Amino acid sequence: MNAQDLLKKYQLSVTDSRLSVLHIFMQSGGALSHSDIEGRLKGLHDRVTVYRTLQTFADKGIIHQIPTTDNAVLYALCKEDCAGGHHHDNHVHFLCTECEITTCLDDVMVPTVKLPRGFRQNDVKMVVTGVCKLCK
Amino acid sequence: MNAQDLLKKYQLSVTDSRLSVLHIFMQSGGALSHSDIEGRLKGLHDRVTVYRTLQTFADKGIIHQIPTTDNAVLYALCKEDCAGGHHHDNHVHFLCTECEITTCLDDVMVPTVKLPRGFRQNDVKMVVTGVCKLCK
DNA sequence: TTAAATTTGCAATATTGTTGCAAAATAATG
DNA sequence: CATTATTTTGCAACAATATTGCAAATTTAA
Secondary structure (H helix, E strand, O other): OOHHHHHHHOOOOHHHHHHHHHHHHHOOOOOOOOOHHHHHHHOHHHHHHHHHHHHHHHHHEEEEOOOOOOOOOEEOOOOHHHHHOOOOOOOEEEEOOOOOOOOEEEEEEOOOOOOOOOOOEEEEEEEEEEOOOOOO | OOHHHHHHOOOOOOHHHHHHHHHHHHHHHEEEEEHHHHHHHHHOOOOOHHHHHHHHHHHOOOOOEOOOOOOOOEEEEHHHHHHHOOOOEEEEOOOOOOOOOOOEEEEEEOOOOOOOOEEEEEEEEEEEEEEOOOOO
């Protein structure tokens, strides 16, 4: 699906900045931080606009956040079937200590864990740190 | 073990700020962010000192970081057997959406996952979101 | 084509984290 | 216990990251 249709699908106004950010995600394939995106926009849009765009996309379920072991917040495109409110992004994320790139391991599902009595589970996030395929 | 002995065990100077921060961790029981700690210190010590204290404790293995799905970095006391350089904090962390408190589920180990060919794993973090025992 | 609604960019401000350095506190020594 | 050496602290300055209000510009609806 192209960027314009994706925006319409989620009932969002089609604007330059939203298209740019979507294109950047589509081209990169991986997970990006706010500053990654800002860098690739080369000053085309304001920092604030990027923040708001990411927020909007996350609210709509177009992108999802990835927790990292350090400080940064990363975002990645949801799979097509993420639609309908709740995400299907329960795959493992991988952070390479060599190239510092975070990858979505789409084929590695997050295993279920048995919680102590009384805990109710909604969501699980899992981040593996190590050396990725390309840096090996 | 009391705070003072703990500091000596790790060959750290015993200072007011370190004792205060340790006490805060011991009383809270749960995971705390930098600003949690700063808040409870009520201006007793400088922001910078808190940063440095947390850094020192993390380096020595007295506390460990917990990745969260949002922005914040949380810290929690390591178990006694964390000593000797490498941590035994490979347990699951639980974030309650009601009380917003992060707990270490010490008895729930992070399951191992099989990574795609070529990926080498060093470390795994797992955060479960849901409703905790007390908020149920 | 025009009016209504939304989005953007700017400015200001808040929050979070880092660094250098002199003063203070702690540890080591006799 | 007193003195010296080492470490730690607090301040100031700074950098990076994030948020808010508001007028101008853009997009959508009519």
